Amino acid sequence: MTQTLKSSIRALSSNCARFSTAAGASKTASKARHLLSISSLSPAELGYLVDTAAHYRRLIKRDSFSTPSKQLPLLGHTIALLFSKRSTRTRVSSEVAINYFGGHPMFLGKEDIQLGVNESLYDSSRVISSMTSGIVARVGPHSDIVGLSAASSVPVINALCDTYHPLQAIADILTIKESFKTLPGLKLAWVGDANNVLNDLATACAMTGINVSVATPSAHPVDSSVFANVRETASVSGVTIEVGHDPLAAVKNADVIVTDTWVSMGQESEKQRRLQQFAGFQVTSKMASKGGAKDTWKFMHCLPRKPEEVSDEVFYSDKSLVFDEAENRLYAMLAALDGFVIKQGKLE
Structure with missing residues (x-):
């Protein structure tokens, strides 16, 4: 084996090691902020979300939600809707709100994906969050929403679990x-x-x-x-x-x-x-x-x-x-998307 080839192999091995280390870090390090319950907010942040919801209600009632000078902040972005339970208000408000911001809602029901069945919550969350800009999840046990958020690289909004319903x-x-x-x-x-x-x-x-x-x-x-x-x-x-x-x-x-x-x-x-x-x-x-x-x-x-x-x-x-x-569930969802997906949890 030539010296040049040996050097190339060593360089490749070093790069692979660095890649492996970075990948391992990204598995656990998520900077995304999630909305899991009202207790995860401060009183000021809750007030911000309520006021933002009221703001969007006024805009929509005046038919002035979007203007030519205001770009749609979720244009080109997909938001995954993970629903393990059927829904009326949650699904309608989620899809309509995402569309108002120019995004694409991708509905994933319990018959559509392997969530917690043949694939772990961790694996599902990592895969879905790698391809989307946010996750809205309507699940069963609170542990499911916690598991999804722990593994997700994008904001997770709790659209209902058996312990909390922040929206x-x-x-x-x-x-x-x-x-x-x-x-x-x-x-x-x-x-x-x-x-x-x-x-x-x-x-x-x-x-x-x-x-x-x-x-x-x-x-x-x-x-x-x-x-x-x-x-x-x-x-x-x-x-x-x-x-x-x-x-x-x-x-x-x-x-x-x-x-x-x-x-x-x-x-x-x-x-x-x-x-x-x-x-x-x-x-x-x-x-x-x-x-x-x-x-x-x-x-x-x-x-x-x-x-x-x-x-x-x-x-x-x-x-x-x-x-x-x-x-008002629509305006609450608009506020949540604004605060957690668009503004990345900076509620101010």
């Missing part, structure tokens, strides 16, 4: 702000199941000065670890957090009454038992009046809704904000 919370705070103008000092009463929507909404309320009173059936208590963090946030903002099992006590002096589905996707086999456990928790005008809610109280529900959760009288009344709330 819904942003939309809900926007909805309340639109109705009441100012947030500090309001009282929100949650009547129903202790779930992912409640977890992020309670955190968002604690950050924005809204007092919270929760009533759940005793068989479905709040997540103690989540509410420990909610109370810690509330202690800084001066917000009151009350947790119990009496709907009438919860709605006393409430400005907003909120509920959610009692039988979530995947819980269909438990329906009859859960309906028995939630007896007496249906939101009605009689409940609000008997419990002493304020005359100006409003109702919210993130949908889909079933009649046993709230009466038609309330759901379709002028007290109901549910359809504004649903529409």
